Amino acid sequence: MAQTAVEIARGVRAGELDPVQVTEEALARIAAADGVVGAFRRVRFAEARAEAAEVAARPDLASLPLAGVPVAVKDVTEVAGEYQGWGSEAGPRTAADSDGLIATRLRAAGAVIVGLTRVPELCIFPTSDDPTGIARNPRNPSFTAGGSSGGSAAAVAAGLVPIAHGTDGLGSIRLPAAMCGIVGLKPGRDVVREDAPGWFGLSTHGPLTTTVADAALLMSVLADRPEWATPTTPDPVRIATSTQVPFTRAPLPRPLRAAVDQAADLLASAGHTVISATPAYPLRTLAGLLARWFAGPAEQAAGSFDLSRLQPRTRTHVRLGRLTSHLVTDRARDEWQAIAAQFFNSHDVLVTPTLATLPLKARPWHRKPWLTNAVPSARVAAFTGPWNLAGYPALSVPVSRHPAHDLSMCVQLVTRPGGEPLLLGLAAQLESRNPWPRTV
Missing domain, CATH: 3.90.1300.10 (Amidase signature (AS) domain)
Known part of the structure; x- marks a missing residue:
């Protein structure tokens, strides 16, 4: 194509x-x-x-x-x-x-x-x-x-x-x-x-x-x-970069870190101010995310799905959701939104890796136990999940290639509510300065 x-x-x-x-x-x-x-x-x-x-x-x-x-x-x-x-x-x-x-x-x-x-x-x-x-x-x-x-x-x-x-x-x-x-x-x-x-x-x-x-x-x-419908070139903005994995501070693979560094150089060359800064990720935010991750599918499954025919990993997840549904409150969301708003008072955009681990292998994961699915799922999504709870727009864009595998290394751009055009404009600048292969 x-x-x-x-x-x-x-x-x-x-x-x-x-x-x-x-x-x-x-x-x-x-x-x-x-x-x-x-x-x-x-x-x-x-x-x-x-x-x-x-x-x-x-x-x-x-x-x-x-x-x-x-x-x-x-x-x-x-x-x-x-x-x-x-x-x-x-x-x-x-x-x-x-x-x-x-x-x-x-x-x-x-x-x-x-x-x-x-x-x-x-x-x-x-x-x-x-x-x-x-x-x-x-x-x-x-x-x-x-x-x-x-x-x-x-x-x-x-x-x-x-x-x-x-x-x-x-x-x-x-x-x-x-x-x-x-x-x-x-x-x-x-x-x-x-x-x-x-x-x-x-x-x-x-x-x-x-x-x-x-x-x-x-x-x-x-x-x-x-x-x-058409991206526009943004005025110079204040960009923060962070490669600290939220909540756990787990080690980040070097190619993912290098993609953020490359994006930072490209954005600086486009006239933006780029510094290193990391939001405070409170553990209550993680608790709020997990509660919704469990309770959301449980609520859906209780409606029109035959629980006995769900995959074993899904049945376990739904059971956990029933047990944790009372933990879905606005408190964690409101606290995280306040912290995020404070961070974006000083920065217009945050750049992080999109993935917190390298991509997972292709296999029949649906046949594997819940824990075998849940642990790599939570790890790989560490950078993305918090912005769903905050309700902020976020965009993933390719930047570089893994040195050993034919895999793209991508970065996530995040901004305050209403900033979708800004994210698209910045991504277009990255694309023009650093074109990526469109398809295989």
Whole structure:
């Protein structure tokens, strides 16, 4: 796949590209490669072709921001005619009567939904596998594509689709973006407003793309903020860098530390003020995160899932969630938000590694015990999770390569609420000064 979403939409609007042909090419790529990549739970071959023909016939085609762009959607949101799988064999199989918020906005913008991407059961863990397949990092298939938006990240990194939708509760967009070497943006709380946000307000929707321009375009559609569609060059800002692992101060692999140093040099060369500074990460923040990580899936499972058919690791997690649900309070969140606000009074942006460990290997993690899953999950997400609790926007962007593995080393950019355009502008500066390979 050579063309970006921006390029495809521009070509379709100008009459230079046919949405049906663009969709056929995407479906052909999926058919050829997804047996190895494992990105999709379901590919909508017939439905996507029909949708592409409908897009081609729309009278407003010349004004659609995602005109004819093939997009993958994480298997956690309502798509008319499809059931929400949530990576589980224990959930209902009732097809949605109508589109939810995400599919509605994508279709209104002219996108073609080509498939639903693989996730771990109830999106609990940062590895996306199930009894039918494993979402793998297309750059090095011996590593996982991450999770819980791993299928979406794999589909984009493999060039099967130019853009994909994901959700992020403790890093579920940023972690797979970092593992697969693409761009992933978690917007701030309530930027994509839903009636019932997941995991007690931790989770939100966002884009996974190969370029910053595509991330801005897709984010503008998901958030219904057309003014965000094109990144703009930011004025000089105060940037803090930190490689201290939150809560544990665990050792950080040298390539992850080096990526932050390289990003700092690039941002300084763009005229920004860069210093070293670390927020105070109180242990109560960790307790607040863990309580929601346990209780959120437990609350969901109690609704419409057959608990006896859940994977063993998930059943254990749900049991823990029932025991800890009373610990979900606003106290830890409010304290952390106050600390974060104080930190960002002195700094405009924080740059950290996205991952706190190297990516995990691709394997059937769903067959392994809960503790075998939980320990590496908590370790790898140490830098990402706190910003879900704070409700701050955060973006992962590739910077360098691991010296031994074909893996991207990525950094996370964090800013105060409302700063999504700033993050996109800074990421665009990093991209222009330090281009990365878009797809495999």
